[in-house]
Amino acid sequence: MKLRLIAPAFAFLLVAGLLRAAEDERPVVDASKVAVERAGNAALPTFHIVGDSTVRSGGTGAGLWGWGERITPFFDTNKINVVNHAIGGRSARTYFNEGRWQKVADVIKPGDVVIIQFGHNDQGRIGDPAMKGRADGKGIGDETVEDTKPDGTKELVHTFGWYMATFVKDARAKGATVILVSPIPHKQRWEDGRDFTTIADWDQRVAKNNGALYFDLTMVITDAYKKEGADKVATFFADKGTHTTDTGARFNAACVIAGLKSLNPDPLADFFSAQGKEVAPYTPSPAAISTNAPPANP
Secondary structure (H helix, E strand, C coil): CHHHHHHHHHHHHHHHHHHHHHHHCCCCCCHHHCCCCCCCCCCCCEEEEEECCCCCCCECCCCEECHHHCCHHHECCCCCEEEECCCCCCCHHHHHHCCHHHHHHHHCCCCCEEEEECCCCCCCCCCCHHHCCCCCECCCCCCCEEEECCCCCEEEECEHHHHHHHHHHHHHHCCCEEEEECCCCCCCCCCCCCCCHHHHHHHHHHHHHHCCEEECHHHHHHHHHHHHCHHHHHCCECCCCCCECHHHHHHHHHHHHHHHHCCCCCCCHHHECHHHHCCCCCCCCHHHHHHHCCCCCC
16 A cells, blocks of 8 residues: 555656656746846947857856857957847747847847847747747747736737747848848757758748848758767757757857858858858758758748
């Protein structure tokens, strides 16, 4: 009898612990502990970086770093400011709802460039407590879903594409060039096939429909990982498969530069440092050509 009583209790605690661990793999970073970056020279154009923890992790005591924190050396900061507005645990939905995007839009000026990467926290079911209010609606349309929050308030949730299109429209209205990029791939999703197929498709379509630029960062990094091999790529990750080490962040930052150089025209071509000029433009490997571009519009 004792064994039967103890086993269910133990099983409950074990399952609860596993659920909490799975939920905490993508924690919502406390914004009060994140320093606000600002342009150092208002007379210069600014490269604004917007995204989640894969763009800015801040170390967090566990050696997690995002590519946006390691990209500045690729630019000549005598010619352009580099400002990282990314914050961990956010989706396009929560970045918008928390007013973070508005703060970025408020400081954008003509001649600036804005790069935006979301997707890691955007998928899942609206209303699922494990999603922590981050899941967007599917697609790029204007349809909405009502979500009842834990405190009883209701929120009208838009599609992923609606939020991304809003970012694009707001930034372009201020005279900036906008670049949308698909997310960095997970550790487990680069060796076979591709990661973030649907998000990449939505990003590309939003960019095309709203006058933004786009490149498939998922595949830029995937192709680069394949050249490095699994053993080395394993050292690029600081956790089970989402966040990168300092080395991985630097590697991915170089991939972002390669992706930027693949754009025609590249709006940042005149602002690279000597280190940035050394990076070759991205060209798809023969094996990736069939999967590099997201599916065409139906």
